[in-house]
Amino acid sequence: MVKTNELSARQRQLLGLVLALGLGLRCVIAARSVGSNDAELWKLFAFHIAEHGVADAYRESIVFNHPPLMGWISWLSLELAQLMQRRFIYVFKALTILSEVGCAWLLWSRWREQSQLKAARVLAVFSLSLIAILLSSYHGNTDCLFATLCLASACALQRERWLWAGLALGAAINVKVVPLMLIPVFAGLLPSWRAAQRFGAGLALCALPFLPALWQAREDFVRNVLGYNSIHFQWGIPLLIESTQETLPGLASWLGEHYVPNARYVILGFMLLIGGLLRRQRTLNAYEAGALGLSVFLVLVPGFGVQYLVWPLPLLLAAHPRTALKYSLYGGTFALLVYYLFWTGTDAWFSAFSSGFPMPAPFLGVLAWVTLIGYCVSGFRQLLGGTEASSAAREIDASGVFDSTGASGPLESGVLSSASGASEEPGPALLSAQPR
Secondary structure (H helix, E strand, C coil), X not given: CCCCCCCCHHHHHHXXXXXXXXXXXXXXXXXXXXXXXXXXHHXXXXXXXXXXXXXXXXXXXXXXXXXXXXXXXXXXXXXXXXXXXXXXXXXXXXXXHHHHHHHHHHHHHHHCCCCHHHHHHHHHHHHCCHXXXXXXXXXXXXXXXXXXXXXXXXXXXXXXCHHHHHHHHHHHHCCCCHHHHHHHHHHCCCCCHHHHHHHHHHHHHHCHHHHHHHHHHHHHHHHHHHCCCCCECCCXXXXXXXXXXXXXXXXXXXXXHXXXXXXXXXXXXXXXXXXXXXXHCCCCCHHHHHHHHHHHHHHHCCCECHHHHHCCHHHHHHXXXXXXXXXXXXXXXXXXXXXXXXXXXXXXXXXXXXXXXXXXXXXXXXXXXXXXXXXHHHHHHHHCCCHHHHHHHHHHHHCCCCECCCCCCCCCCCECCCCCCCCCCCCCCHHHCCCC
């Protein structure tokens, strides 16, 4: 007789087929595509770094706004591509596809102790998520990798492995600096000074790859990486500004003149608030806290790129899969439509982004944005809920994963109904590339 916590043979086979389908789709799309403008930029970066080094890339172009480690990884991808006689971007995308495998394993580890069936459902959602598929295999950037590493940091925090939590978050910061904003959030979960020391030691070790670039090109690094502002594509706040210029010109003007230049400080303030509330009383677990932090970031961000959609997804799946499913459906359809409307019609699939998302894509983006807003509101209600929320937080690990009647807050449980060839020569000069 099969135990209720274990998958039957048929369920294991079905899960294997779903996972194989998800991985196969990622590999086929990566092989058939170039991706977006970002993919072309990474190729330019790799050629420039191969000839002049990472520090010179910061000096020569404001477009290179990534941590130095990713610059060296792009160079390594170029070397491997030339050695294997493959296209650069295919080799470069292999790293993000491998990170998807790691993300699936982390999600399985997160849920399997409660129920393997529930864990299998979460894996099925992740494997077939359009956001995860398109961002890992098509777009051509590194956001999937840092999202997985943020999930790894939350897993380590939940298991009280403080050093590993710091190392994982530090590794995420070496992919993109966005996870810097999670430091005060995760610090709010540390129970003692000793835990904080170990967490900080992990972060400090991961700061080492930044030192050569800071030594050789400090001002250019700060300008490119820390001073970077995203393009104002139609999502969230940028879309609100654009859509109210005629109907509410005062609001649009205030947001453009006062909010957008200071948005990073507003976002940091929310991260400090979340961390402070968690220090007062731990009402969220590590997955919920991380998902709330990245969701707040994406709700308030003053600029946007389609690749940002993947930021909260792994942690949402680990915190509240029902919300993650809704977000993935809306956001994935939004991303697919954007890529299709920007598609150039070439055999090697390429989406040439221009100044704004074509209609009706922004309307689908609104649905994903509103889903995150609902999650954030529910999350702050839990943070401010005192003893009752703390009790709910302790009971989350004993509750179901998807519930057809569950709300979309981070602590409310639920149960999903059981549905069972571009040229490799460098293009225009690095300085002429448009920032993304």
